[in-house]
Amino acid sequence: MAEEKRTEINDLGEFGLIKRISEKFTNQNPSTVFGIGDDAAVMDCGDEYKLVSTDMLLEGVHFDLSYAPLTHLGFKAVAVNVSDIAAMNGIPEQITVSIGISNRFSLQAVEALYEGVKFACEAYKVDLVGGDTTSSQAGLVISVTAVGRVAKDKITYRNGASNSDILCVTGDLGGAFIGLQVLEREKQVFLENPGMQPELEKYDYLVKRQLKADARMDIVHELADFDVKPTAMIDISDGLASESFHLCEQSRLGVAIYEDKLPIAKATYDTAVEFNIDPITCALNGGEDYELLFTIKQDDFEKIKNHPDIATIGYMHEETKGRKFITKNENMIDLKAQGWKHF
């Protein structure tokens, strides 16, 4: 008998693992319109599509209860799934929330978590329709599934961009990543001097970006109002560079992103400098901003160019032209992605 080989998951990475697994599955139901490989799965539902997205948050991997309040965490667990529905140009309508909790949690702690879920249900107009509650011998586990809907002619996949489409991003970038650095530093200070109060006022915006993730449903509604249908869309959970690569790969195009167009908040910039981190690296590779990255036809540029919360940061070009970053001094260099590795 041949010896069994052991391959480490680390060597494959999350995307490699998903690819390896999903290759072995084929869809057989006519109602399955699109499966693995976009922000949400797409199912036929008469006149429209249903969308399903799911995300799991694990203590010690995705959050640290020493600084993430349970209410914020409940909100965030819903928001990251709503963000996936938004990235399909869809409207979220239902969620299920499953939690695994150890008995170190009191009822009050669980209620604080669900208070955040409730705030999110109100903010995004979604209904909590099910879930599972169980004990966990290890840390806190939260698994949320969101169900949404979208008109068949309004759905946006990652693969719909065309050559010379304009690349747009909402909000500002890198804030959630810098917020995490601030929280980690304050945690260390606290562990060394438990009597000290953390100084977070100054970093208020950044801490909020990390702890109070918001899904850009406002943009989905506004684009509809402006009669702009993005040609391709994705949400930014792993960083702008990595997500733009998904659009490139699936649309079989290259991309050019301008350094001087990247939307970076002053607080992000200043604090990055304070931490000796390049603000541009934060904007390109910092994860968890949950902004929307999308492409539009050039004809639609006039409709969105004055929107205060949408930045046009580049354009799509032929695949052979590569994935490029144009620096302030007009050098064109290769765009590098270093997504968040959870393995």
Place this chain on the structure above:
Amino acid sequence: MAEEKRTEINDLGEFGLIKRISEKFTNQNPSTVFGIGDDAAVMDCGDEYKLVSTDMLLEGVHFDLSYAPLTHLGFKAVAVNVSDIAAMNGIPEQITVSIGISNRFSLQAVEALYEGVKFACEAYKVDLVGGDTTSSQAGLVISVTAVGRVAKDKITYRNGASNSDILCVTGDLGGAFIGLQVLEREKQVFLENPGMQPELEKYDYLVKRQLKADARMDIVHELADFDVKPTAMIDISDGLASESFHLCEQSRLGVAIYEDKLPIAKATYDTAVEFNIDPITCALNGGEDYELLFTIKQDDFEKIKNHPDIATIGYMHEETKGRKFITKNENMIDLKAQGWKHF
């Protein structure tokens, strides 16, 4: 300031916790037909309903990797969700599978898990359309969501039973519980004498009942073929008694179950006796059988009475008549439920 009170989740139990949480939520989307409180949530989808169910399995709580093979586990994680769709008289079509794994797992281990998922996808004709893979600092976590469909006039809720409806159950009961006892005993023997091989052949059926949970989609299809629409239905994950109480509560009825009608396999009976456990207690309170418990109109009795895998075990009566168990010697005693407590 008043002192904060700490309430233990143990004191509430899982159903108490779900009730307490769900009371604070109200549904606002017209597409939400039914939320928390049945085997699956129900959403409007044009001519039919979509069903959504979710379950989370945690290592050390729901399974023990020292005897649960990963392939079986992958199958079971899907089957328990398919069983929830079956309990609504629905057809499952899509699943999402999220896993949290520590790096003690090799790629081969993850592939073994997904091999089980694939077997289940083939057995139940469902498509794997999404999920999430992440590292876990603690044990293995598997969270599955199933999406199904059902014609609007074919859906079965827990609350649809009427006075004098006949109570039916599929398959046989208590086997999964006794199978677990066998596995736990063999594990102890192995821990004390690591050189010994476990003797499981004799308990083959019971071990399969525990490790290879099967959802009764065959019965859903057969009832449709017989033109029998159950008036109420639920799947048995927590034990016959506990599940019959859900039918009673939601249909506002009482129930009478006959001891001598309970379907118990010979292997279950004999092994229960070997373990000094009352076989009837196993049948009433042993969990994880994933059989279907349902009520039918008396007029439908003729259609199913010769079905080899459906037992008619009792009937529904007025709520004031209570929840009764009729022993072999015709004593009518109160039926007691002791569900599986995960807290």
